Amino acid sequence: MIIQTALLVGLVLFSALAILLKDLLKSAISLAAASLLLGIVFFRMGAPYAGVFEISVVAGLITVLFILTIALTNTGEEVRESRLVNIVFPLFFVVFIIIDALVMKGLLQKIPALPSAPETGTFGDILWKGRTLDLVGQIAVILAGVFSVLALFRKRDKHD
Amino acid sequence: MIILFVALPLVVAGVLPLIGKISRRVLPDLLANAALLFLLVYAVAAGRPLIANGPVLQQISWLGEAVNLPLALDGFSLFMLMAVSLVGLCVGLFSIDYMEHYGAKANYYALLLIMIAGMNGLVLATDFFNIYIFLEVAAVASYSLVAFGLGHDELEAAFKYLMLSVVASAAILVSIAVIFGMTGSLSLPAVARALQELNAGPVVGISAALFIMGFGLKAALIPFHAWLPDAHPSAPAPISAVLSGLLIKVSGVYALTRIFLNVFGLTPALSTVLLYLGAISMVGAAFLALGQKDIKRMLAYSSISQVGYIVLGIGLGTPLGIAGGLFHLFNHALAKGLLFLTSGSLQQATGTRDLSEMGGLAKRMPFTAATNLIGSLSIAGVPPLNGFWSKLLIIIALVQAGHPVFAVIAVLASVLTLWYYLLIQRQAFFGKLNEKWAAVKEAPFWMTASTVLLAFLCVAIGVLFSLTIKTWVQPAAGVLAEGVQAVIRSWGL
Amino acid sequence: MTNTWFLYVFFSAALIGAGLYALLAKRNLIKLFIAIEVISKGVSLLLLATGFAKGNVLVAQALVVTFIVIEVSLVATALAIIINIYRHTKSLDIRKLAKLKG
Secondary structure: OHHHHHHHHHHHHHHHHHHHOOOHHHHHHHHHHHHHHHHHHHHHOOOHHHHHHHHHHHHHHHHHHHHHHHHHOOOOOOOOOOHHHHHHHHHHHHHHHHHHHHHHHHHOOOOOOOOOOOOOOOHHHHHHHHOHHHHHHHHHHHHHHHHHHHHHOOOOOOOO | OOOHHHHHHHHHHHHHHHHHHHOOOHHHHHHHHHHHHHHHHHHHHHHHHHHHHOOEEOOEEEOOEEEOOOEEEOHHHHHHHHHHHHHHHHHHHHHHHHHHHHOOHHHHHHHHHHHHHHHHHHHHEOEHHHHHHHHHHHHHHHHHHHOOOOOHHHHHHHHHHHHHHHHHHHHHHHHHHHHHHHHOOOEHHHHHHHHHHOOOHHHHHHHHHHHHHHHHHHHOOOOOOOOHHHHHHHOOHHHHHHHHHHHHHHHHHHHHHHHHHHHHOOOHHHHHHHHHHHHHHHHHHHHHHHOOOEHHHHHHHHHHHHHHHHHHHHHHOOHHHHHHHHHHHHHHHHHHHHHHHHHHHHHHHHOOOEHHHOOOOOOOOHHHHHHHHHHHHHHHOOOOOHHHHHHHHHHHHHHHOOOHHHHHHHHHHHHHHHHHHHHHHHHHHOOOOOHHHOOOOOOOHHHHHHHHHHHHHHHHHHHOHHHHHHHHHHHHHHHHHOOHHHHHHHOOO | OOHHHHHHHHHHHHHHHHHHHHHHHOOEHHHHHHHHHHHHHHHHHHHHHHHHHHOOHHHHHHHHHHHHHHHHHHHHHHHHHHHHHHHHHOOOEHHHOOOOOO
C-alpha cells in the first residue's frame, strides 16, 4: 500500500510538472514518466494488460506523436503563458488537494454498493467473448482516426 | 441481423479509400449512397415486423462460436435508426455535387459512413460503455469532418469543438465509473434492476448531474452550447446537416433519454431539471439567433433552441409529452437537415453566407427557395407542416401536466422562431435581385433532388401526421413511457 | 465502497482537477492537449480503481484498454488539427484563434 501510494504521488507530481514546465519537450517527457508510473500502478492492482497498454501506448506511442508535433511546430515564436498562471496553479492545486482529501474522508463508507459476483474466465475470454462489441467499436474508432489523419493531411489547393 | 446497421457502413467505409484510388468520381459516390439507401430500406421495411413481438436482441454465431454482441432493437431505437438513415441518405446524395471542390471525396464518404455507423451503434447499444464507445466513434469522425475544408475558421471551430467534447466525454466516463462502482454491472437492464434495489439517492444524483453535463454538452443545451455556433457553420454544409440534424440528437438527446427514462427512472427532480434546461435553451437560443447575419450561424442557434423544445417535451415524462418530444426530434432532423443543405446550395451559388449580401434569389433559384421556405415554416411550426403538430403536442402536454407557464413560454419562443426564419426568407430569397447574383444558376441535380425529397417528407408527414405518429412515434414513446420496466423486462440478456 | 477506493478516487480527482484548471488557464495549444492527456489518466485510474474495488479487475481492464485505444485516435486527430492550425497561423497561441465569437 505504501508503494502504491508513493507511485500515485509520483504520478500526480509528474503530471503537474508536465503542465507547469515551459519547454514543450520536457513536458512531453514528464507526461511519459507519469504514464510509466501509472502503468506500474495498474500492474500492482492486478491488471497487467492495462499496465502494458498504458506503458506501450500512452508512454510510448502518444509521446512519440507529441514529440513529432512539437518538432513540426517548432519554428515559430514562443507562446508566452501568463506568468500569473504559473504562480496560481500550485496554490490552486494545493487547495484542491486539501478539499479533495476532506471530501473523500467525508464520503468514506457513505457510497452504497452492491456486492458483485466473482469473476470467471481469463482476460482474453472477457475481452473477446464478453465484450466483443467493444472490439467492433475499437476497429471503428481506429478507422475514424486513420481516415481523419489522411483527410487532414491531404494534398490540395486552398478552398475559400 | 441488426448488426448490419453498424457493420455495413464500417465495411464500406473501410474499402472506400481503396476504391477511391481506382475511380475518383462515380464509384465512391455510388457505393456510399447505395450503402445508405440499403440502411434506410432495411430500417423501414424490415424494422417494424422485427419488433412486432417486443424488442429484438442480437445473438450471432461467428465461425461456430456464439459471439456476444448485446444489441437491442426496440421502438425507440428503430425510430432513431430511421431518422439517421433518412437524413444520412439525403446528405449522402447532396454531397455528390457539393463535395466536388473539397477533394478527397472517397475519404469524406468514409468518414461520413463511420459517423453513421457510430450513431447506429449508439442507438442499438445496451451497455453503458458501448454507448460511450460509439459516441466517441461518431465524435472522432465529426472532428475531422468539421475541419475538412482546412481553412482557418474550420480548424479553429474544430479545435474548440474537440476540446469541449473531450471534457464532456470525461464527465460521462466518470459517471459510468460511479455507476459501475455502485451496481457492479454495465449493462442497462442489470443497472436498472440494481438501482431499484439500492436506495442510493444522492449518488445517483451525482451520476445524473455528470451525465447531464456530458450529454448536455453533446446536445448543446445552454449552458453547454458554446461550441455549436462555431462548429456547425464552419463545417461543409452536408456535415452541418448531419451534425445539427442527427449527431446532437443521437449522442445528446437519445443517450440522455435512454439513461434517464429507462434506467434511472424519471424522478420529479430530474424532470424539473430537464424542464428548466429545455426552457432556457429554447428561449435563450431563440434570442441569440435574432442578431445573426450569417445564415448558418442563425440555423445553428435555432438548433439549440429546438433541442430545448425536445428536451422540454421529453423531460415532462407524460406519454403525450414524450411523444411530442420524439416527434419533434424527427421533424427537426428532417427540417434542419433540409435547411442546412439549402444553405449549402446558397453558399455554393453565391460564395457567401452573409444574409445582408443576398437578395431576391428566388427568381434565380426557385427550387432552393421553395424547399428553404418549407423547411423554415416546418421548424417555425406553421400548419399543416410536420413541425406544427409536434410543437402542438408538446404545448398541449405541458398544459395538461399543469405547467401553463412553460406552455406560454413555448408558444412565445415559437413566435420568435417564426419571425427570424421569415427574416431569412425575405433577406435571402425575396425582394429585389441583387445585381451580383444575376448570373447564378439553380443548384446541381443531386443537391436539388435531396432537398426536394426532404421538403416533400416535411409536407407529407405534416399532412399524414396521425399515421406517422401511430406507426413510428407511438412505439417509441411507449417504450420510454414504460420507464424502467421496459428495459428490465424485455432486455434481460 | 472500500477505503482503498477512496484513496484512488482522491488521486484521480487530483489529476482531473489539475487537467481542468490547465485547460482553462493555459494558452499553448499543445499544452492544452497535454492537459487533456492528464484528464484521461485520471479517468482511466478511476475506472480501474473501481473495478479493483469491486473485484472485477478483468472487466475494468477491458474498459481501460478500449479507452486507451480511443484516446490514441483522439490524439492523432487532435494533433493533426493542431499541425494544420500551425500551418495557418504560424503560432501555437490560442489567442490567435479568436476569430469566431462562439
